[in-house]
Amino acid sequence: MERHFDTELDELKKRVIDMGTLAEGAIYKSVEALKSRNAELARGVIADDRDIDRLELLVDEKCIDLIARYQPMARDLRFITTGMKINAELERIADLAVDIAQRTLELVDKPLLKPLVDIPKLTVVAQNMIKWAIESFVKGDIELARKVVLSDPEANRLRDEIQRELIDDYMVKDGSTAPRAVQLLLIARFLERVCDHTTNIAENVIYMVQAEVVKHHPERLTDG
């Protein structure tokens, strides 16, 4: 049976996709600004965050409106509550892009500490995870959601590698590098947090599709 409600759910889905596109774009731009030492681009990321905040409120309103008017059950209910949670995670991801842009602004007028290798790698991991997480939500694709969750250890490994290098090879050997190295450490930490939020999105998608909670239960992810 055709339901008007499905049109409403599609609209919610589109808005969540928009949130995902904006959040992922913000992460990409913030690291591009770092790589190309582009203060203009970094300031753009900070300014654009207002649009993401506005969209977050719209998505929340839409979810509450749908719950109030339709009193959804079962997968409809799980879809809407998952949409709300994903929305909050994406907004946090966009905030982390702002954090990266702010650290970048601290670095643009200082000499380059080292060529960036692992931070761009970590960025690619983070961007892929966001894309897959949103796609898994849109398609209800559990395998893709699993792939996101299973990518998180790689993000942690890269962050550890970045930390080790910055501390051992720079800060310990030459204290004058510390102010710049700390900014890069923070950026690596922010990118790793992006991956954590993305993992939360994927775990919520798994709940949405198969009504099983994998959050805080990693063993359920590999069992089947």
Add this chain to the structure above:
Amino acid sequence: MTDKIVTKDLNLWYGGFHALKDVNAAFQVNRITAIIGPSGCGKSTLLRVFNRMNDLIEGVRTGGEALIDGLDILAPDTDLVALRKKVGMVFQRPNPFPLSIYENIVFGVRIRGAKVSRSELDAIVESSLRGVLLWDDLRDMLRSPALRLSLEQRQRLCIARLLAVKPDVLLMDEPCSALDPQATARIEELMRELKHEYTIVIVTHNMQQAARVSDDTGFMLLGELIEFNRTEELFASPRDKRTEDYITGRYG
């Protein structure tokens, strides 16, 4: 948790029509169990098995078992008067007798023939009306005709009438469908109170009501019990696609 009513491969036919098909379920003490499903799915038929109301319909046959406290109530030697005292029923339209409030409540006690003193009857009226939270409102008008009461009060009175004969089980067939939302909410509150003393089974078309008020829910379709689970599980994460389609409005 203790099973009060258990059905084992319960079947029921109205003549050639197979209305209940191998229903296996357990209804527990001090819990509210809701039965949901589209019209004609057999939910009211199932409810009426539990006090043998279907016996009033010609050509009804049953198979399997329906146990209450471990005894098969479908057995031919079942004492129907005792069964209906133990298993009371509330209907869609409140149906008080055209008598006073007082006489409505003591009616069941009187027709059982036992000699009961006036003061005992008074005590039954008071405790029954207290049980449905009507005592304070009606204590000064017990001799007034029951038909003067509002619909909600009439429905409460009908429940009080059951309580007077000290049942174990309350069957409710769409008990709020004639009531407005506020009265519905108050009857639901009453049900939550009553479940501490009784086993309650409610049939309802109103899924939100089933979700709000019940502890367990069964979903029926075409005479089959498709799914029976704790209410929060059934409405958030149903296991069967047919349940999912029904409760999300995709059925039909």
